[in-house]
Amino acid sequence: SAVISQKPSRDICQRGTSLTIQCQVDSQVTMMFWYRQQPGQSLTLIATANQGSEATYESGFVIDKFPISRPNLTFSTLTVSNMSPEDSSIYLCSVGGGIMNTEAFFGQGTRLTVV
């Protein structure tokens, strides 16, 4: 299993500003995932972050809007840039899948409100 600490748990931000979300895992993992979950909706994959390489973004998500860092095998950050009210959502980091195709573990999520 994996224990994931994610922070902040929630924030209220002004439009046009940026917020960086941090995710710390208690073990070394190759792949980390960032998801967005809008109210009542499913988990939409934003990007996959591998240590030592650029993140891979899903259709509809771009690096300029959601820059990701992955400095080592236990840590990653997601930045939501130049925020607008449409970015209000829950953001979750996750580990799992990988070579062994294991279950996913999630951080507790960051509830972002943009005003």
Add this chain to the structure above:
Amino acid sequence: GENVEQHPSTLSVQEGDSAVIKCTYSDSASNYFPWYKQELGKRPQLIIDIRSNVGEKKDQRIAVTLNKTAKHFSLHITETQPEDSAVYFCAASIRSGGSYIPTFGRGTSLIVHP
């Protein structure tokens, strides 16, 4: 890429009844099918999973069945209780560059009425 369809989006049952949630997937190479439960305001957590070499798996009141030929899998909850009320997500994994990436269904909101 993988596409996971999940039905129904909402399921309302009386306490003690059974609940069934169904998912289909598109990529025949997928071989791992987990189910997650997400209670309000909390993170999703695994409740049961099945791999493609098994057709059925049971854990107390929860069971999962898999039909690889038809590419569908289902979650069965028997003797439902109010605490089973939550959103349930199915998932299948796509293979990408030697690793697996989970793809989630849209979720089913299960409401168990006491």
